[in-house]
Amino acid sequence: MRNSGFKILTEALTGNKGWKANWRQPTPKSAYDVIIVGAGGHGLATAYYLAKEFDITNVAVLEKGWIGSGNVGRNTTIIRSNYMLPGNEPFYEWSMKLWEGLEQDLNYNVMVSQRGILNLFHNDPQRDTFIRRGNAMRLAGADAVLLDREDVQKMCPFFDFNSSRFPIKGGLLQPRGGTVRHDAVAWGYARKGDELGVDILQNCEVQSFMIEGGVCKGVETTKGSIKAKKVAVCVAGSSGRVMAMAGIRVPIESHVMQAFVSEALKPVIPGVVTFGAGHFYVSQSDKGGLVFGGDIDGYNSYAQRGNLPVVEDVCEGGMAIMPMIGRARILRMWGGTVDMSMDGSPFIDKTHIEGLYFNGGWCYGGFKATPASGWCYAHLLANEKPHEVASEFRLDRFSRGHIIDEKGMGAQPNLH
């Protein structure tokens, strides 16, 4: 069933009785060509691109809860491709291009809003690094504009430009960055994947892998055993736990990341803005709430909730650039479990077990990567070789010394 303006009008005139469920509730088959573990954004995108781009439709996506109940429903909805390193930037820029055509592709309103993302700088060395980053972005086909203080003042007059501690000297703007309605991404991919024949199995938790003689032949689940030619794990946040069931240790720590929404305010923040002297980023939702976050808590956690010192730190960051938000009240705050990899970059790779594949380690930046991650993972599953923009995301890069350390922090996951 195609969504269209005509359809909305017809339904409005006939009491909205013609809408059908966006996806089926199928019973598991005994075997599939590909099983994807985890129906988050990345897992559902993988299933959709497998069916659409690679003609593999005998696919199941297994989810222990309901679809999109993990990090795709818990993030701050930002999309951007302002990375620097050659292993990263082409991948994220390609993801941005997929976002730009996603609504037409899925026939679903995911509310892609390219309002721009502005990273502020506060001193000369920071400006130099931002110029370098902007050049790297442009070399990879992305857009980047260097703004001086006056430009920033025109765009965001509400910043504290007179701060003596962190004076705002300018910013690096990516005009194509912005935000996307996060839940709709999961729903849009699920709906279209389902239409192409993908089975989405909710409340179906994987309890173990069937591994015989170094080959993965399926999974045991709470809904019985399901065989598969290929099993693709895609459970960022729980990667360590799930891969441990296959006896594989991954270079990942699980951390808690907090996010916040304020009460609704009049429109004031033009796009996404980030503070360069601390770690604070904020955008304003269509409902008017300020959506913001900062650093991860910094210790291993699966609790999906954080502690107050980080709440204070995030709010101090906000106050440092825009003191006007001091009287706004926080409406909601929550924590999500994120895969922090040892170099801050993700993995899309085969494992040493035949038929078992791994996608994870997205740190706290997996949402923006959703379309390209799904496409590249589908490419790997279909062709047995990595997509050219994701060829560096290998599990063995640490033992080979080819790390992708965007922030130059070394093997210190809580600093990436």
Place this chain on the structure above:
Amino acid sequence: MIIDHPLLGPRDVSEFVYLGDASLINRPDSQNENAAKHFYEYLYLRENPAGEHRELWYHEHGDRSWLVVTRDTLTHKITRVELARDTALAAGRNK
């Protein structure tokens, strides 16, 4: 979270800096013929359990001692705190 420091008593977590898995105390022998493999595992493959976790915390805004904290990663409940020095000595290290 409050960490019950063995020497200073209960201290707020914001006084501490986190390093990670307590097995980082056990630095591999650089003269071993498989040293490269051992160092790869030591540095990159850490324990990451959902449940009880032994981890290193540094009391940066306090007495600057290293602590081994046993904490549940599902509930954040801390069950044991010891000086990392004691842990190392008990494991046979000479300092």
